[in-house]
Amino acid sequence: KDIKIIAVTHGQANDPFWSVVKNGVTTSAKDAGVQVDYRAPETFDMVAMSQLIDAAVNQRPDGLIVSIPDASALGPSIEKAVAAGIPVISINSGSDVSKKLGALLHVGQDEYSAGKAAGEKLNQMGGKTGICINQEVGNVSLDLRCKGFSDGFGGTVTVLPVSNDPAEVQAKVKAALSANNAVDTIMALGASTAGEPALAAVKDIGKTGKINVATFDLSADFLKAVDAGEAAFAIDQQQFLQGYLPTVFLANNAKYGLIPGGNVPSGPNLITKDKAAQVVELSAQGIR
């Protein structure tokens, strides 16, 4: 019988971060010779996500991979899966509740501590006044990234809500920078949607290098800027592994009953000038 694994996450397939997770899932499925389905609600929608988990449980897969950005909303559905005897591995967010809900283990690193690590680093680099560019306010994982950054950074942090439109992001960042000259740090919550336009905005007002720009996740062009010294660093959660590892684990669990004994932290990994160049190509292929 074919081994079938279902992954339900809160990140859409066209989200740059989650598309890498999905690549991890599919690559791993190929490597392990199992069948895998990746599903996510159309927007950050916990109600819809719990319904997707219910639908997945109903198909009795040999393993279920879930992200848990809201334990209250998703908990009952996950518990139902566990009760139905489906092995569950949680990824990305939810490391704190994973065990309690009955998941076998958690792969990933939570957004808050990644943000905190980045904030601390940027503070060390001399930052005092920062802005956090959030391209999807209300998406809890992004909000947590901002909050972590703000807590780690220590100085004043303003959140700049933007859309997915690069022209608008660039304009807003430019506006924020010219309205407040003291800004010396920019934290973007996505490399291609927020990070690249932020770099362009900094360049427009002639402050390249004077303002530290960092981002969550990777994109080839942002990494090039890191390499060129125009940007500070990019935070890599190595989310490819968040897709790849659980799939392999669950495949082995289904085949041989094998499962690692504890959680696997997948990041964070700060990509700075010294490492940037080697990552560019992999990022362009959606692996990092």
Place this chain on the structure above:
Amino acid sequence: MADMKSYSTPPIIEAKDIVKHYGSVIALSGISMKVLQGEVLCLLGDNGAGKSTLIKTLSGVVKPSGGDLLVDGKPVTFSSPRDALDAGIATVYQDLAMIPLMSVTRNFFMGREPRKGIAPFRYIDFKHCDAVTREEMHKIGIDVRDPNQAVGTLSGGERQCVAIARAVYFGAKVLILDEPTSALGVAQTSMVLKYINHVQQKGLGVIFITHNVRHAFAVGNRFTILNRGKTLGTYAKSEISIDELQNMMAGGKELQALSNELGGTI
């Protein structure tokens, strides 16, 4: 036919110096008229004279920019057609006030649906409504194929008949008809004229707008002639002949030549 009532009872409805501006357009510049009980007042006038605008002020559809309305001698202001309906003024509009997508029955009873059942569960008895619609339309000379047919699929005349039958069925103190006969066939026209006669005899007042002097003369008691937003005068039936009326309506234009040319049969 009673020709002129005594002035002991006030007019059912009276307009004094009504003025109406639409932006920069002056549609009515000071019109006065009145209707007594049991009387048919014909409003005559050229296209664009302001007849429809005048009756729209009487029926609460538009607010006059100036002037007074009196119902039974008491000044009133209508803030919606509902107010006018409640004051007993029923109107058949030239542009019909009908919803094309809705069925004949639903249009017929719109705004005055009869209901059955007890408080929160009251419903419309459509069986009864369909039957009434069918019957009332039949009275005016139209066989409705199916009272659930959408009004938008009726012919121009049939639609006009729904509007008239509705106003007639629900009765009122004053019935205002804006060019009701213009789209009607011979049979339907006779029905409407006969009906106006009937209503008048019951002691109600009627305001009848038409371009057809013969129709006006057949049922009217008094004739008010409008021209370019002003009154040209009001005449009792005894004071004026059909030809004079015709000429006044045309606004003094040289109609005779034309009429002759076409065989004098307009």
Place this chain on the structure above:
Amino acid sequence: MADMKSYSTPPIIEAKDIVKHYGSVIALSGISMKVLQGEVLCLLGDNGAGKSTLIKTLSGVVKPSGGDLLVDGKPVTFSSPRDALDAGIATVYQDLAMIPLMSVTRNFFMGREPRKGIAPFRYIDFKHCDAVTREEMHKIGIDVRDPNQAVGTLSGGERQCVAIARAVYFGAKVLILDEPTSALGVAQTSMVLKYINHVQQKGLGVIFITHNVRHAFAVGNRFTILNRGKTLGTYAKSEISIDELQNMMAGGKELQALSNELGGTI
């Protein structure tokens, strides 16, 4: 007035056994008629008889469910009103075909805008268009205050006049008028009837739909009477009197009694 043309030239437009169903409604069940050059054919009939439906098939607005159309003796099928216009059939619809939100001028020239300038930069000369509109409306007896006024703010009759003036201005081989005079005042009606006469004398064909037998008799050469989707017959002016026509139109209903009651003036 030429009473009947010789049959050497084929009719400008001829309908043979036209059938039209709307879903379950049979609006026309086999109607035939023809119009010769320089002739006014009057279509008469009760409300809902199918007159408008018939002329809609002639002008390409609806496709007949069966039957043939011939123009100048050659069978045609119109897939859009544009085709009919191109074949020289101009129509004034009962429901007017006018855009309420657009200005009088824009409506007047809709679909046939005159242009100036060279290829990609051709534009409408609105100065000229406004002047033409004003003039043509004046000819039919309406003073347009402002040709840029939206058609929706005109009175019923004024709107009708725009439609007629437009059809007249752009000319055609056959002019179809669906109840053009129903909303018109005396002066405007005379203008229209006079114009029909004029068009006919130029050798064009006219189909004239009306409920007013006097108007019909004033300008018509032949009279086709419809009833409930069928033809009751076609009569030349010499073959029938105005009273017979009146009675046939009413579909044999007892009109006399009514008419008498109201003073015989309908």
Place this chain on the structure above:
Amino acid sequence: MTEISRIPATSIKTDERLKKVSVLTSLMRRPELGAVAGLLMVVTFFFFAADASMFSLSGLMTILAPASQLGILAIAASMLMIGGEFDLSIGSMVAFAGLIFGGLLVNFGQPLWIAILFTLLFAAVLGAVNGQIVIRTRLPSFIVTLAFLFILRGLTLVGLKWATGGSTQLRGISDAVGDTSIASLFSGLAFQGFFAWLAENDLIEKFDNGVPKVAGVPVSVVWFVGLSGVATWVLLRTRVGNWIFAVGGDANAARNSGVPVDRVKTGLFALTACAAALVAIITVLDAGSTDARRGFQKEFEAIIAAVIGGSLLTGGYGSAIGAFFGAIIFGLVSIGLTYTTFDSDWFQVFLGTMLLLAVLFNNFIRRKVTGER
């Protein structure tokens, strides 16, 4: 919109200008029954393309749960649409009502029934405000409710941060509610006893431990079905229903005929907002939490469902039953894909294609059957 009810046979004079039509044809004339054709097509598709578990009892429940939540919104939205207006703030209202509801329970420690009543009342007032602005200013409802889309969404964010002290997610609602019988009217499963009995008698699947796989019908489904019934009755049988059609068909004509246009519209806006609040209450109780993104784009989906169900965007035409089927089609398509083996990258292509095919098929069948052209 038109009635099917028959006149007593005696009063019908047969008219030679009327063709005989089959019952099928006259049924297909109703706006909603076209949507049934679309539904059939979608079901047929999944019958061949999807895993068999989709059509098991528990599979159907996983489809009905989201469809019913969307459906409650869609029914209200389609009534408002029939009345000639839009409400783009429904989705934000779900989030905002969720905040109010959650805040009352958690932050103010109110009992459940007060929280529910107050949330519904509050939504009704907000909806009425929407309506009054539209009526008074005669601005298009599109732009007015769009402003409220932003405002309510923004207030939700601000309010959540205030209520939670900085987070965008409010939790702990299950604890605050405790065990009350009122909660079971809005969350969890209905008819559990019946399903247990079915399982005992081996009429439905059960887990090895004897618990039925499907322990009941989600309460939202019961609300959904109930509301469609009530809405249909109101639209087709009552005075208010007649007014709604009239107001949407031509507000001026309706006003001229004495219909209280403004009251009807205000009521419809309040109703739509209440439907959003009801969905908020149901989902918040079910999920035990609420966040700033709840109901995101639901206004859009509700309008889609109403349009699939045959309501006209321009008003005056449509049905509640149509919205019912529209919501089921939408739910079926969006959950159904997860039962197939298509790659999720293709999800949107698939969703779009199925929507298009469903309405095309509906349209095609209706024209075929009724002979329209």
Place this chain on the structure above:
Amino acid sequence: MTEISRIPATSIKTDERLKKVSVLTSLMRRPELGAVAGLLMVVTFFFFAADASMFSLSGLMTILAPASQLGILAIAASMLMIGGEFDLSIGSMVAFAGLIFGGLLVNFGQPLWIAILFTLLFAAVLGAVNGQIVIRTRLPSFIVTLAFLFILRGLTLVGLKWATGGSTQLRGISDAVGDTSIASLFSGLAFQGFFAWLAENDLIEKFDNGVPKVAGVPVSVVWFVGLSGVATWVLLRTRVGNWIFAVGGDANAARNSGVPVDRVKTGLFALTACAAALVAIITVLDAGSTDARRGFQKEFEAIIAAVIGGSLLTGGYGSAIGAFFGAIIFGLVSIGLTYTTFDSDWFQVFLGTMLLLAVLFNNFIRRKVTGER
């Protein structure tokens, strides 16, 4: 919609039924000039609430750049809306056209001018397909283009993954374009020489190194202004413009008068798609990359801008200049908040309130001035 052009004075007979109106009143009758009132209100607000740098030259350019991209879409959308139809697939079309354009340049190594022409052509064809489906099936354009919203968005994702081997971002476009003069028609800044001259003569601010702070006007702004001009001329002065109003006002009446309704509508759909493709080309060249989320919800914003600008959702009424101002208002409000000291959590509340106030003010002023009620 109505003309301002004057008839020669001699031909005007004064009509006693016409009140004298001021030039102001007659100007305010035009749909777009209401939007100017809204714009004034918004500007006044920011003048007092925002940092002065917002109204510096560079601040204005910052606002104009996104406003102009939105504006190009809004102008096309408002023409389509005047023509009585919607296109909800504009936003997805921006992403899809971006993919086609980028793919041609990067994956197929085509020269820039071929890529541009082919992208525009391709978009026009897709738009025309949209239009043909709407016309043939007589389904509402809302539902048809909604299906395309999903389909195109989905195809973009699939195509991007295929083109990049797994990523959702296609890059390397700047390298593929190289240095051609065609590129400067679609990206970067215009009038750079003029601005350099201004800076030299100390007429505008410059950086310490002598480079002007604003080196030129974004090319998209030039397109935006140009297109508004052309669209206005077409709508007000040409035959096609008359047809567009007619088709949207009443498609049946227009058809009966001989207007080629289907051709006009198809053309408008193609035009809208081309506008989306143009925005795609501009943004892709500017950003040097394209990704799966480009143009997300732009269809929505374009409709908002058109409605703020006075276009009627029901068709037949509106103006391109209105959409022009609508786009600027929207851009001003959404960027403006960053210049103020408001907490950004309030962003959406602020956006909604300003939108509402802008249209309310517009409405209020128009009624005051024209004496409508």
